[in-house]
Amino acid sequence: MTLNDSRLLIVGAGLMGAGIAQVAAQAGHEVSLFDARAGAAAAAKAKLAQTLDGLAAKGKLTSEAAAATLARITPVDTLVSADVVIEAIVEDLDVKRALFAELEALLPSDAVIATNTSSISVTALARGMQHPERLVGMHFFNPVPLMKLVEVVSGLGTSPDVAQAVFDLAGRWGKTAVHARSTPGFIVNRIARPYYAEALMLLQERAAAPEVIDACLRAAGFRMGPCELMDLIGHDTNFAVTNSVFAANFFDRRFTPSLVQQELVDAGFLGRKSGRGFYRYP
Numbered sequence: 001m002t003l004n005d006s007r008l009l010i011v012g013a014g015l016m017g018a019g020i021a022q023v024a025a026q027a028g029h030e031v032s033l034f035d036a037r038a039g040a041a042a043a044a045k046a047k048l049a050q051t052l053d054g055l056a057a058k059g060k061l062t063s064e065a066a067a068a069t070l071a072r073i074t075p076v077d078t079l080v081s082a083d084v085v086i087e088a089i090v091e092d093l094d095v096k097r098a099l100f101a102e103l104e105a106l107l108p109s110d111a112v113i114a115t116n117t118s119s120i121s122v123t124a125l126a127r128g129m130q131h132p133e134r135l136v137g138m139h140f141f142n143p144v145p146l147m148k149l150v151e152v153v154s155g156l157g158t159s160p161d162v163a164q165a166v167f168d169l170a171g172r173w174g175k176t177a178v179h180a181r182s183t184p185g186f187i188v189n190r191i192a193r194p195y196y197a198e199a200l201m202l203l204q205e206r207a208a209a210p211e212v213i214d215a216c217l218r219a220a221g222f223r224m225g226p227c228e229l230m231d232l233i234g235h236d237t238n239f240a241v242t243n244s245v246f247a248a249n250f251f252d253r254r255f256t257p258s259l260v261q262q263e264l265v266d267a268g269f270l271g272r273k274s275g276r277g278f279y280r281y282p
């Protein structure tokens, strides 16, 4: 199947949606960017302007390429029709399903919907869709412009042609795609859960401070320690992913969510994006 990718819509202009918009526009796509929060898509574009200026100043991009990339991103204040939609909204099954219903009323029947969910079953997300075969996981990693990996996740109803088309699209964007079946947490988040969980356990036991835990893991060869990584991901998102993987594994104790993270979420200390998590950010 050749993917008709002439009109691209990204829904959700947060951390991930903005990063995906940048990568898609850098690859030459015209991108519409929508967010349910008024002004969020325009704000994401303004932030991207700074990022692209920074890349141009460092010589990583010509200033013409930076300007052309930015010009390809159009914030929109309603959902618009498209050939490919990439969804990067809140990690919540019901909210995502409601969005897909709205989208299906707008989209041509052969349009593809790719979800950037970190952990929710693609099979379950597709339930109730008119065309479940068109839903596929396209799981990017944070920060999207820097992280090469994309997990292309197939649910029970996903068309193999759709999965392959999205796999090829990721390749054209310079990403390294892998196919995965929709199992709880897919591949990376399944293996990474204990990395976060043990760090949270150490914090709960008051065994060591976040900076000590992070310094140890960095010294052991990890690029980021677990606490700074959770701050980067966002505690609201990371906690939602843990809850989803825990439930999907029939409440297997190995995946038990942590009260430490619950408290950070309750306090609104969501990490870098809110200015405070384990650490403070100016």
Ligand code: NAD
Residues within 6 Å of the ligand: 011, 012, 013, 014, 015, 016, 017, 034, 035, 036, 037, 040, 087, 088, 089, 090, 091, 092, 095, 099, 116, 117, 118, 119, 139, 140, 141, 142, 232, 233, 234, 237, 241, 273
């Ligand atoms: P975020 O909180 O930064 O952004 C989410 C955005 O979605 C917000 O701007 C919010 O206003 C918007 N939104 C919420 N409901 C909406 C709706 N119904 N319609 C349109 N917009 C809506 O979150 P994020 O970190 O960008 O995560 C987005 C998705 O990507 C989640 O599914 C998450 O699991 C996944 N993901 C996150 C990471 C990460 O490291 N943060 C990595 C991979 C995948």
